[in-house]
Amino acid sequence: MILLTCPCCGPRNVSEFAYGGSLADRPDPADATPREWRDYLYLRDNTRGWVTERWYHRAGCRQFFVVERDTVTDETRDPPAVVDLMPAEPPTAEPPASEGAP
Numbered sequence: 292m293i294l295l296t297c298p299c300c301g302p303r304n305v306s307e308f309a310y311g312g313s314l315a316d317r318p319d320p321a322d323a324t325p326r327e328w329r330d331y332l333y334l335r336d337n338t339r340g341w342v343t344e345r346w347y348h349r350a351g352c353r354q355f356f357v358v359e360r361d362t363v364t365d366e367t368r369d370p371p372a373v374v375d376l377m378p379a380e381p382p383t384a385e386p387p388a389s390e391g392a393p
């Protein structure tokens with residue numbers, strides 16, 4: 292049995308969690324090419340050793356959190372951190388610059 296430590300609930304069986312993928316730098320939506328998006332969404336390094344991953348406690352507190360995990364031994368480093376996936380301030384839509392407005 293593999294145990295994963297939720298920052299809210301403590302150690303639990305890994306079957307309670309959903310894997311959210313490894314943390315990767317997200318390309319800027321404003322100027323990313325289709326190839327950069329494809330690489331970000333579908334290509335993974337499959338690293339042997341320590342990786343930083345996002346997990347979701349679907350059978351518990353329903354929080355996303357970040358864990359550093361060794362992919363060889365499934366050992367994790369403490370403490371995991373809860374991740375707020377929503378920005379504190381939603382992006383504001385800038386009105387388009389008026390062209391020739393009075």
Ligand SMILES: [Zn+2]
Pocket residue numbers: 297298299300301348351352353354
């Ligand atoms: Zn939890």
